[in-house]
Amino acid sequence: MLVAVDIGNTNIVIGFLDGNRILGTYRITTNAGHTSDEYGIMMLQFLGLKGLKPEDVDDVIIASVVPQVMHSFRSSIVKFLDIDPMIVGPGVKSGLSIRMDDPKSLGADCLADCVGAFTLYGGPVLVADFGTATTFNYVDERKAITAGLISPGLQTSAGSLVSGTAQLPEVEITRPASILAKGTKTAMQAGLYYNFLGGIEKTIAQFHREIDEDFKVVATGGLSSVFKDDTDCIDVYDPDLIFKGMAIIYRKNI
Structure with missing residues (x-):
């Protein structure tokens, strides 16, 4: 095991x-x-x-x-x-090359996600991880990680909203019943949710505009499933992607 x-x-x-x-x-x-x-x-x-x-x-x-x-x-x-x-880090075989300005700056979690997504679902692939930070990493058909994007995660955004204001309360991160909110908490939930969802869709659309090839979008991370019923921009949801990627990396190195 x-x-x-x-x-x-x-x-x-x-x-x-x-x-x-x-x-x-x-x-x-x-x-x-x-x-x-x-x-x-x-x-x-x-x-x-x-x-x-x-x-x-x-x-x-x-x-x-x-x-x-x-x-x-x-x-x-x-x-x-x-x-x-x-x-997972420098010197460990992953099967992917990292063609970024500073390859060592790519997070170990992002590398494992990319290995899992490319191996299991094929490439080219855009891997989105919704955690404390939201990351997007692109792996081309030649097994190279060529681009990445980092933005605040949904929970991080919610925390900033609460800490930066005097009267706004902490709220549960969840899909709201409607955007027509009638109270402070529901207004925050709807605002966070739809602002974040719009950012996801805009980001993926921009990747499509700037990359001259079709690619799959694979989503993972603790909050990835929150959006699955409201967008068709994501092809695969795999909450255990990082573990699968780490297992693949492990086998490549033994």
Whole structure:
């Protein structure tokens, strides 16, 4: 069994994979203050929930965009599972080339998403990840990541709206029943939702205008499914794309 760990700015998501089958996923809050013992105990608890033991884990792969967490989390894997995990980053084979101004600046999560999308759904492909930040990365038919875009995520936008005003409350991120809102909370939900949806569609349309070839659009990330009933710009929704991409990267390197 392979344990794949996605360390993001908001959450750490842990996936247990048996070959191509995902046995389960678990999510915890990213906290640079956690010790290796705390992360290790959480990992053992998640394994126990699936009826698994540390000796059932063959290997671990980590994709992280939070350097401050890496030392304690990696140490927890070494200490509690007796495994030195594979880290997605420079020197790790992915099967894709990165043709950007600074290839090393591409996030490990984006790379894993692109590997998963191109391998599973073919190319060319535009990969959209809706997380703390919303990212779009384009992979051409020659297996090259040639362009990327980063914008605030929906939850990040909602947080900025609340923190930057005196009276607006926190609201649940959800698809509103109507754009004809009649209260503060519903007005915020409708405004956030439709503003974000419009941005997604405009962004994808601009990629189509500037790229002289047809391509698929694959969406992933915690908030990707929120929009699936309101747009036909997205071809595939795959919430587990990063784990599938990490498993592919792992196999390429062993």
